[in-house]
Amino acid sequence: MQNQVRRTYHTDVKIAAAIGCLPLNLRKAIPKSTLHGFRSRDHSSCVGAEYSQVLAHSALLREIASCKAALAVASAVIRVVHLVRSLSVTFDSVSRIKSPELRSKVVALVRRLSGTLSRDRILSILGLSRSRFFSWARRNADCRSSPLSLCRRSYPNQLTSKEVRTIKTAFSDPAFAHWPRSSIAWSLVHSGRLSANVATILHYVKRLGLDGMHGVKKKSRKRGSVAAQRPNQAWHLDVTVVTTTNNLKAYVQILIDSFSRRIIAWKASTEISGLHSVDLLRSAFSQLAEAPQKSVSLIVDGGSENNNRHVEAYLASVPVKKLIARIDVSFSNSMIEAVNKILKYRYLFRKPIPDLEHLHDTVASAVMDYNARPHYALRGLTPDAACQGKVFDEAEYRQRLQLARKQRLLTNQSEPHPCLPWDDTAAEHHEPPAMEKTS
Known part of the structure; x- marks a missing residue:
């Protein structure tokens, strides 16, 4: 271990420190304990003190030092006033500045003047609280260890680096390319x-x-539909048109369960008729483990494929009550229309479909994936699971969140290298934050 060199100080330096006339740069270079010793010692009692030129003019030196300090303070205040004027705001509205560039100017000035005035005094003039200033300063110097640009030790509540990498991996997985963001999160x-x-x-x-x-552009509009409380309480039937690349007009007809949003049956063909609707209903009833105790409400639109003698004859033999949207009920058939849009914009329209055979394969794959992905309205349950009667356990979910939060706090607070980039991408796209000089 290398021994530190012991410094010796000129007597005038000690006396200047005692009477408060020591320059700022020299005062910062002296250890605090040493400086305290200089200030607490009475040099006037030393032998030969009467020959000291510094002590002889101590009163004058104190006055000069006081004037210099007052001049420095006045200069600092003037710079603060100039900054506020340049920002085109009043002192009362500095704390409400929204622009990151203007906030950076305020932070930079406070740091520059902190050697002349105390930071709290400058913040008081600007009407800023310490918490708001530190918040602006953190935004001005991002931390590469987190996508939130916040230090993990200072903010241990945020997700760990491992959890962030898990999110990035899942949302970059091609297997989830057709899933909305909420479905991937729930998975x-x-x-x-x-x-x-x-x-x-x-x-x-x-x-x-x-x-x-994973976003899909769509227009927002008010919707309404039947409020099913259990699986197979209400079904929706609808058809949508898909044109293949060889200009073949095909009809994709689907039947969904209102409660679970599950696609129960589907059919793709070049023609549309009531016989196809009957086939879908017959397929749906064949999947039931037992006959429904109450009649199933079947919501359809006014199309000819749903309102014909074939459909009416079949419905007379099964416990199903057909309701025409906007006629028998006040709402539209928007629930199944939304599913149709999901099939088209997340699956069918993302790849070329040359003919009817490829359309069959694509729809079959899309229906299987749709029924197996988590659904936001079902609290992350898949349509298959909800149709089978599975219920989301809210209490268990909250308990998991509490345990994960405790573990996250321990992990982030005990991180040995909290400022390391959370992955290689963050290291490439972020500059290291500048070190702030402290006095």
């Missing part, structure tokens, strides 16, 4: 790969820039 929760709130997961997805990979 992470139900599979046990991640214990976090779905809203938190989606927030990280947005910060990682992965939200555009």
Whole structure:
């Protein structure tokens, strides 16, 4: 171990420190304990003190030092006033600045003037609280260890690096290319790969820039439909048109369960008729383990494929009550229309479909994937699971979140290298934060 060199100080330096006339740069270079010793010692009692030129003019030196300090303070205040004027705001509205560029200017000035005025005094002039200033300063110097740009030790509640990598892997997986963001998030929760709130997961997805990979542009509109309380209480039947690349007009007809959103039966053909609707209903009844105790409500539109003698004859032999949307009921058949859009925009329209045979294969694959993916309205349950009667365990889910939060706090607080990038991509796209000089 290398011994430190013991410094010796000129007597005038000691006296200047005692009377408060020591320059700032020299005062910072002296250890605090040594400086305290200089200030607490009475040099006037030393032998030969009457020959000291510094002590002889101590009163004058104190006055000069006081004037210099006052001048420095006045200069600092003037710079603060100039900054506020340049920002085109008043002192009362500095704390409400939204622009990141303007906030950076405020943070930079406070740091520059902190050697002349105390930081708290400057913040008081600007009307800023310490918490708001530190929040602005953190945004000005992002931390590469987290997509949120927040230090893991200072903010241990955030997801760990391992959990963030799990999110990135899942949302970059081609197997989930047709899934919406909420379905992928719920699949992470139900599979046990991640214990976090779905809203938190989606927030990280947005910060990682992965939200555009699973989005579908659509117009928002008010919807209404039957409120089913159990599987097979109500069904929806509808048809949509798909044109293949060889200009073949095909009809894809589907039947879904209102409660579970599960596609029970489907059919793709070049023609549409009531016989196809009967085939779908017959297929749906064949999948039931037992006959329904109450009549199933069948919501259809006014199309000829749903309202004809073939359909009416079959419905007379089964416990089904047909309801025409906007005629027998006030609402539309929007639930199955939404499923049709999912099939087309997330599956069918994402790849070329040359002919009817390829359309059959694509629809079959899409229906299987749709029924097996988590659904947001079902609290992450898949349509298959909900149709089988599975119920989301809210208490167990909350307990998992609490346990994961405790483990996350321990992991982030005990991180040996908290400022390392959370992955290689973060290291490539982020500059290391500048070290702040402290006095």
